[in-house]
Each structure stands twice: as structure tokens, then as C-alpha cells.
Amino acid sequence: MGTFSKKKILYGSSSLIPTMANHIQEQFQNEGFEVAMDALSSGGYDISITKGGFFKAVLGMKTALKVTLIPQGCNIHFEAGVGIWGQQAIPTVISMLFFWPVLITQIWGMVEQSKLDDKALEIAQDVIMMNHHGETSTTTSVGSKFCTECGTKNTETANFCCGCGKPL
């Protein structure tokens, strides 16, 4: 866990990023948060989540929980931190105030206390789980199984893998 941000690699296809972003938006909106999403050129998403009375406004700008989902190889880089509403979290050089680091550390403490970062992470992980279950059920419905040794697709009735010969 970071000191003022949470970073995690999610082992799932980067094609799931838009779905994750939509789920995060939907679930936080349902709980009365204001949510804004920006699609990034990298294929990632930058999500701002805020609520009046919870996040402090700094010099007239709303602070927010910033969630970024970025493709990293075959996986997804998840990051949650504190930033300014609507501004992209990356680049992160936001230092309009001399005491900006103190403010974000304090606001991040409140985010962690309310477990908002954990909530966003759970939603993202749920999307991966749901997708995994979807894939499993599709595989079963077409009557095939995969070898746990080499990953080759075999018919449901096969006792040995047609790719490596190991028992299935």
C-alpha cells in the first residue's frame, strides 16, 4: 500500500478497462458521489470521484479520489490517489500550493479511513472475476476443456491432451 496512493496490478485483459470504468462510475454514483470519466490515449481511463462535504476544495477547485486504469502489457495497472476533479492524475505534478503534499496526505487519510480506495479496487476485481466466470461457462457450453499443463483446447470427452499427451 502506498503512502498516499494505492497501486495494484490486476491480472486481467486490458479490454476489460472500459467495463471496469463503467462499473466504478455506476456504483459510486449510486452512493451519491459525483463521478467524471476521461478516456486516455493509452486505452486507459481516468476517473474522478468526489462528494461535497467529504472532499475539501482547494483554491476553488474540487479535490477528488482519482482512479486510473492503464493497460500494462496483458494486464491492468490500477491506481487510486487524491487529485483535482477533472484533471488527469498523470502527469502528477500538481503543486499549486506550497503545502499541497500535506493536504493530499490528509485527504488520502480520510479516503483510506472510508475505504473508498478499497471499494474502487473491489469493483475492478469483480469485473475480472465476472469475466473469468463468463469464459468458464462459455467453454463448458461448447463442450470443451483446456489442458492445465499446456493450455491446449480438447474435446470434453478426451482423456488425454491432444497437445502434450498428459492426462486431463
Added chain:
Amino acid sequence: MFFNEKGILDIDEMVSSNPSSKCIMEDGVITEEEIKAQSDRVIALLHEIEAKYTEEQLIEIKKLLVESSVLYTVYNFHSIQNLITL
């Protein structure tokens, strides 16, 4: 004095209500002259404080200034470091 009712540093409120800040930000454009003038105000204040306070008090003020400056410096270094690794 420094923190709001939630215990969060109220520095931005102090900045936005500060007369120098109001004057500089009034037209939404910040010029080099305005930065120079603000820098001169800070130096003048430091001279004023140096002449006014006891050595013990000055040590406390100096400690705060230095620790804050260290934080500001390392935070910006950290941000640049993150940009390079992206």
C-alpha cells in the same frame, strides 16, 4: 489557527483571503513583475521577523520554513521521478 474543524490544514483559505494573493490573481494573469514583487515581500518579512523575535523563536520559525521547503522539494522530485518511469 492552522486547521479547520475536520483537522485539515486550512492553508488554501489563508492563501485565497491574503491581500497579496487577491491582488495578483485579480486579472487571472500572473506576470514576472508580480512574482518578483511577491518574492520581495517574503524577503522583507523575513528581515522584519529577524529583527523582531528572540533567537529561540527564530529557531522555531526557521525549523518550520526548512521542513516545509524540504517537503515541497522532495514532493516535486517524487512527481518528476514518477513521470520519468511512466
